[in-house]
Amino acid sequence: MSDQLDPAPYDALLLLSFGGPEGPDDVVPFLENVTRGRGIPKERLKEVGQHYFRFGGVSPINAQCRALLAALREDFAAAGLDLPVYWGNRNWTPYLTDTLREMVRDGRSRIAVLATSAYASYSGCRQYRENLADALATLEAEGLPLPKVDKLRHYFNHPGFVEPMIEGVLRSLAELDEDVRSGAHLAFTTHSIPDSAADTSGPVEDHGDGGAYVRQHLDVARLIAGAVRERTGVDHPWRLVYQSRSGAPHIPWLEPDICDHLEELHKEGAPAAVMVPIGFVSDHMEVLYDLDTEATAKAAELGLPVRRSATVGADPRFAAAIRELLLERAATERGATAERCALGALGPSHDLCPVGCCPARAERPAAAGADSPYA
Structure with a gap:
């Protein structure tokens, strides 16, 4: 395989998203997942859920993730990149923990993670890293081998x-x-x-x-x-x-x-x-x-x-950008020089979130960063 198309050390890509309800009966349980620990009454959640009920209780986000998955697999195949792509969510099925468990059972041991949030923030980055740490802790408690996970850099200016x-x-x-x-x-x-x-x-x-x-x-x-x-x-x-x-x-x-x-x-x-x-x-x-x-x-x-105006969605150029981000990080992990595409004044973001980056509201372990307990 050409070095330019070598995903090693990665043996899988995980698309990590927020999740959303896919029917009226899902709305309140979904919102309970989103707001867990905040003590919000169920009646209040039903009021908040009116946005979803207005659209039949269905959030479009899961369908959009499926479209992006299809675009990624099509792009990878067209480029000659043989790498499986999985999908897991923070707040609804397919849940992140279930997907990571499936990946481990499929023999995946080094996973690149693409979060569907392009910018730096607690909810857009560190919280996903906390979710990854929670999922890894569950797998560890189940006695499963733990994969190494690396979150790909922010891509707002790609x-x-x-x-x-x-x-x-x-x-x-x-x-x-x-x-x-x-x-x-x-x-x-x-x-x-x-x-x-x-x-x-x-x-x-x-x-x-x-x-x-x-x-x-x-x-x-x-x-x-x-x-x-x-x-x-x-x-x-x-x-x-x-x-x-x-x-x-x-x-x-x-x-x-x-x-x-x-x-x-x-x-x-x-x-x-x-x-x-x-x-x-x-x-x-x-x-x-x-x-x-x-x-x-x-x-x-x-x-x-x-x-x-339109969001990026499953645009083929976005799928190609994700492939480039993956291969860029893979080359860096192998110690090779990689082109890091970025527009604008800020340049490419960091690969590894440093200590103190988007600090947590409360102290919680977070994977895929300099402070990760899962090296």
Whole structure:
């Protein structure tokens, strides 16, 4: 096998995602998994679950993971890369622990992990690493051999992640009426998180003033806005905004909210807007409800023409980017020099999360990092 296509030392790739309900009876149990340990009453969970019940109790995220799995397997086969791809979730079937158990029984001993979250944050990185540690502890208690797991680096600025989003913005702009298109504002959206979580995201040296979470999103927004300007000749005003806030109202979270931002654009006389969900890999519930339903209704109420551009989803360029990330890390693990693709000002992210990176809310072991108990 060519060194460029050598996945060694890895003998499998694990796609690690959030999970979601696939029917009405799944919604409350799913939300109980998501909120376990927070003491939220079941009646409150039923209220929260209305977003899911509105869509038949089905989150699109699992179907989107299946589509990405298929795209990865197709890409690997076309490239001549013989490596099995598995899928496990944090909060719903197929559960991570069950998938890792299956992988061990299939003889997999060195696993590369791709999380469906592109940016640095507790919930988008370290919590997945905690989930991996919990799953490994379960396998250890069952007397199974433990695989070594390595989480692939953040890919927010990889060309295969950014380019599909650029094209999505261009398509959305083209859908607007010509008389409002050139003045359209770009609203780059991502999941709001508590200010405290943002400020401590990424390595310790990045902490403060929104941390790596905000800086990484701003870098991607600049990349996309710059590419749109180069390809259209129009410099569209833009801003990074937030959505999907949850939690106690007295705790500060990242702002402004997308709906508040749309109201502000309307007051300022903006002729139109394109919502660009750069913080999300696929069109799951936060996109389907918070943007396509709630924010779009707000725009209609204001009389503001609005479009929502596509997420990356199972785009073949994203599948190819994941292959490149895998082979890059494999080469590094073998001690070889690897090309590390990255756009923008921040450069490629670290391979191994350092101590103090996206610190936990409470002390818990986390795998695949410098502080991992599973070397």
